[in-house]
Amino acid sequence: MALGSRGARTMRNTFIAGLTLLSLMFGATAQAAVTVGATRLIYDAKQNEANLTVSNREDDSPYLVQSWVSQYGAGNDASLDTFIVTPPLFRLDANKENILRVIFTGGAAVPQNQESLFLMNVKAIPAMRDDQRDANVLQIALKTTIKLFYRPAGLPGSPKEAVAALDWKAAGDTLSVDNPSKFHVVVSEVKVNGTALSTQTDVLKPGEHRVLPVKAKSGDQISLSYIDDYGTSITAPAVTLR
Template identity: 35%
Template sequence: MPMVNLCLILVISLLPFSLVHASEEDSDGIVLAGTRLIYPSAQKEVTFGLQNESKKPFLIQAWISEDESEATPADAKVPFVIVPPLFRIEEGQRSTLRILQIPNDLPGEQESLFWLSVLAIPGQAAGSIPSPGMMELAIETRIKLIYRPVTLKGNVASAVASLEFSLDKAGRSLTVTNPSPYFVNLVSGTLTQGASRRGLVAVEAIGPGHVLSFGVDGVMDADVGIQGNVEMNYLDDGGLLRTVRLPLLAQRNIHEME
């Protein structure tokens, strides 16, 4: 990977599941099999596929971390083992990661969230000559790995349907409560009251039993919350975008508790 007698690798953390490339001669680089991985607790192992759709080989390193901010395998202390953790994948080749769980004390009454990281370091195709001044990029992609106890009742769709929404007195913030044992991957949303319709700001995933507040792009009438509804876009287990419309809780009940 010489670049004017200098080897330079940049590591970039991306949300998309396609690992991009630095050269126009490549096609799609390393492509992962999905944007998330569900691990049923009863299974000894699960598999996750990837394919090299570029015209050069890659060195792949994969690891699992508990925190999205953990950048290296050395920081990871999780009840999982990846096989193989480091390997070379040739152009056009498919490969599979085996993820095995080891004895653990993860909670059985709710899901647990981890992050699967895949680092792709580009190599040089046999017989090719490096382009002068070309910069090679090593790309890291992280996807959610959700550990799901088999004893949980319901599913993600029922978890979304159980979400509770309430507007604050000022009409500028929407509180979301997730009473379910599932992670709900909220993406965006809209709040409607009569003829007034406002988007939600800084929408994010909500964990089991958690409470979050999203900003409202404007001001809504908090006194008529019972007449409002919230339309939320979320991702299902397969990473597909779904939409659900749920009622806004009566504000008089919220105010009585304050």
């Protein structure tokens, strides 16, 4: 017996809802299963490499793990030749972990007088079990992306000193900030007189001048929270605009 248009719509909506729920279930499972051991990776050029742990906390599901480094803010995740990640592709069995070795290959495009920022990408693809091969099963690949900071050897200063060196100014009813240091400042939150900016800044690059979308005047209090090398949010001492 043919279904009416209302019945067809109901079945279609039920199918879509079920597919969406299945996607969420697989996504949540992947997210809980394969994890990386840090929220950021600091590549100290005094060392030969940087290491990142990848763990599979599933009880019975292996994953195929692919890893690479891409450019920060490029709008795509194309792999760079500047870094080699080994192993680039491997099977990660249930309740196992592996260590990714990130090796800097050099290149004139990476300055040695200031810090550089890249992205570390780790994609986990669930393996197809034998009982799933003849079934319609939705497989969800989960990609985790964290910041990778390349820090040249002998760089003067520190990330904490970089935060203290930020130069906040009020000019023409606008708020601006200069980062004169050689380090990136990863911003968690900026408040003006106790009110958080509606549009937050992610990263202040070395040598960057940034005008923020808020009115400010002399005497206003600026409070900055930033993320340190260990992924902890720290609130810096408040600054009074001059």
